[in-house]
Amino acid sequence: MTHAPYRGAAPALADVAGGQVPAMMVxxxxxxGFIKGGKVRALAVANATRLPQLPDVPTFAELGFKNVEAAALVGLVVPAATPxxxxxxxxxxVVAAINAPDVHKKLIDFGVEPVGNTPAQFAELLKGENARWHKLIRDLNITLD
Incomplete structure (x- = not known):
């Protein structure tokens, strides 16, 4: 596969749906919307387990590709000097809003795994993910410019 940079998922998905690009991670x-609308077909999920929103789509591990896991982490940030x-x-x-049943359900339906943790827990998660990706880049001998 060759990396093709795009200015967002929507134009990339449009090119996959139109046949200009053979595949993408999204x-x-x-x-x-593209999956449910039948414009693109989900081949695998980069999650440890199948997603409840796509129960018929296998994980990469089920297809024989171990350790292919990715998640779009979304968090709330403020200026460092905030008291x-x-x-x-x-x-x-924010945690109260995330845990409100109607909001929680909408997030899940949208494809987001709602997590309402502390700022320290989020910082630790980001630190761990950063270390994991740097190790992967080293292991694959990738040079980032």
Whole structure:
């Protein structure tokens, strides 16, 4: 495969649907409409388990490609100098909204796995993901310019 940079998922999905590009990796939130509309076909999910939104689509591991897992991490950020009490108050409100049953369901239906954790837990997740990707890049001997 050859990497083809695009300015967003929508134009890339349009080119896959139109046959100009043979395949792409896309998160469910961006690709769901194209998949459900029959414009593109999901071949595999880059998740440890099958997605409830696409129960008939196997994981890469099921197809024999181990350790192919990817997720679009989305988080709320504020300026670094924001006082801790303001960060904690905002976090409390965001977590409450994420856990509201109607919002939670809409996020899942949209293809997002809702997680309402603390700022420290999110920072730790980002640190771990950064280390994991750097290891993968080293293991694959990829040079980033």
């Amino acid at each position: 998160d469910l939130a961006a690709g769901a 801790a009490d303001a960060v904690n108050a905002l976090n409390k409100q």
